[in-house]
Amino acid sequence: MGYTNAGKSSMLNAVTDAGVEVEDRLFVTLDPRTRQKQLPGGETVLFTDTVGFISNLPHELVEAFMSTLKSVQLADLLVHVVDGSSDHAEEQIAAVRDVLIEIGADEVPELLVFNKADVPGSRAKDLAKLYEGSVWVSAKTGENVEAMVAVIGERLRSRDRILTLQLPLDRGDLLAAAHREGDVIDTSVNEEGVLIHVVLDSVGAARFRQWRVPA
Ligand SMILES: Nc1nc2c(ncn2[C@@H]2O[C@H](COP(=O)(O)OP(=O)(O)O)[C@@H](O)[C@H]2O)c(=O)[nH]1
Ligand SMILES: [Mg+2]
Missing domain, CATH: 3.30.70 (Alpha-Beta Plaits)
Structure with missing residues (x-):
């Protein structure tokens, strides 16, 4: 999950080779899509794509948001995808976390993933250093995606x-x-x-x- 346009759908594709539609517009993912993947450790994990989190969700999208809300509340781990090439990355993280609080999901464990590391001048790698325990990737080139999946496995194995x-x-x-x-x-x-x-x-x-x- 994460802010609109952060690269959530691209990330699901990069991780699972799923044919999820990727488009550069708001709320393209109206239905959460779930894909299965076997981790290197052998466990099977379900990855679910969500709609974008933005402040002041429009009313007509609340229904679509309901299934996302459930996925988020019931998740073992929230992979919080952030556009690391955006000048507003920090504000977007805060906006997403505000929504998590609103829907009562702020206690669900979160892994911050700074995406779009391939964009010239992207801050993804710097932000990953700044935020303890976070990782950087490029969903577009696939760079560091395997390392991210390994971290996801570690986080899932260490959970309560x-x-x-x-x-x-x-x-x-x-x-x-x-x-x-x-x-x-x-x-x-x-x-x-x-x-x-x-x-x-x-x-x-x-x-x-x-x-x-x-x-
Ligand atoms: N350069 C670059 N572009 C990306 C990356 N990931 C996603 N994008 C682009 O960012 C836009 C939004 O991606 P999308 O996956 O639809 O974002 P979502 O709204 O979070 O699901 C699309 O134009 C993608 O091609 C990345 O790692 N690098
Ligand atoms: Mg999407």
Whole structure:
């Protein structure tokens, strides 16, 4: 997602070789398009294109925006595409983030991607240095797209997730650790001990690997 004309549809094409229409005008992508891609790590990821985020969304576009809104709220990661060749990149980032707050999606993890690095005089690479954890790419030439996909994979792998753990009844220390390191959603006692659902990050998930029950 990102500001209009940032290169979102081009990016989806560059990442997935999808035949999504690319045009240099406002709101060409009225329907979110979703494409599947296998990451180098083997996971299958769904990439969804969205309509452009601009301030003061026109009324007739609100309906089209609703499906985008859902995709954005439910996403595991927002790839925030920014036109790095624009003099207004910073304002556009702020405008997009304002919309995220408006639709209650400002807590969804975000990866800032400064696009159009190929444009002469583009600030994409400088901005990527300035914004911690961001990356630069050119959706047009494909430069650095693979590196961006690798970062997307890392970010997805490190995100918090809900795990089911089966803990032995005599291991109160493990239950305490789960409470300390994660957010325990519920606990129930069964024949094998205590079954819990807990939100953990990748470090916590690795620590409790032995006790995991496949979801
Ligand atoms: N030079 C250059 N142009 C790009 C790049 N990515 C997108 N564009 C152009 O920017 C315009 C808007 O791209 P589009 O993908 O439709 O943007 P969207 O509105 O965010 O979906 C089109 O003319 C694209 O060809 C890029 O990396 N470099
Ligand atoms: Mg588009």
